[in-house]
Amino acid sequence: DAGVTQSPTHLIKTRGQQVTLRCSPKSGHDTVSWYQQALGQGPQFIFQYYEEEERQRGNFPDRFSGHQFPNYSSELNVNALLLGDSALYLCASSLEPGHRQHDTEAFFGQGTRLTVV
Amino acid sequence: LAKTTQPISMDSYEGQEVNITCSHNNIATNDYITWYQQFPSQGPRFIIQGYKTKVTNEVASLFIPADRKSSTLSLPRVSLSDTAVYYCLVEGEGGSYIPTFGRGTSLIVHP
Known part of the structure; x- marks a missing residue:
């Protein structure tokens, strides 16, 4: 299982x-979340x-903006980039709440x- | 979403036990408590999750008092490789599953 994979690095x-x-997303997961993490901050x-x-x-x-495809993969699009958009962009996959057990966690890529100059 | 409060930083030495406490006074009945670990330039990694009392796995223990307004992550015999940022999250089992992160606790383990 490759886990969550993101591209490019x-x-x-x-x-x-x-x-x-x-x-x-991780195999079997149907939900994808995106996060932005600036230096020294939480996602x-x-x-x-x-x-x-x-x-x-x-x-x-x-x-x-974003998109999710039928195979559950996802894209994050950012238009009109600003210098402040420079950050680590994280993708996390999980199971939809109605489909998961109590102890299922989110897996991050x-x-x-992204560096904006 | 319940807000969490945890120390910004902690220092320890190899071989010691480290306890990181998180406050979550507004935790809801359906909320679970989850801890993540993050190394620089990597995504957060799940450590442990619990609802009440004590949970233990091969990596850590999680202690949750009866009122569930706080929780303590315990890392036994830390090593240099445990140097990382640790996040405490409170997540509702019902509704959308959106891990919400604070600033976390930066743990530095010294030789």
Whole structure:
């Protein structure tokens, strides 16, 4: 089991550009959440996808959008990049609450390090 | 979502037991307590989860008092490789499963 895989691992973009990050969830998981982690901070929730729809969203602008595919993989898109978007972007997969046991945890990928210059 | 409070940093030495306490005064009846570990430039990794009393696995123990307003992660005989940031989360079993992170506790283990 490959666990959660994210690509690319590192990325450098110019201010104003657009970026797409990709995530493949752990086998058997149907829910994908995206997080942004700035240096020295805890991960901040961006949004969560289940059944190809955005189910919940954190306090992030519309420049941040996503998609989930029928195979449960997901993409995070960020438009009009700002210097402040530089961060580690994490993807986490889990089972939809109605499908999981009490002791099921979220599995995180290694993240994509995005640098905006 | 219940808010958690934990120390910003802790120091320890190899071979010692480390206890990190987290306060979650507004924990709801359906909430579980989960701890994650994160190394630099890696995603958080699940350590342990519990609802009440004591839970133990091969990595750590989790102590939860009867009122569940706090919890203590216990790491036995830490080594240098346990240097990491530890996050305490309170997550509802019902509804959407969205791990919500605070700033965590930065544990540094010294030789």
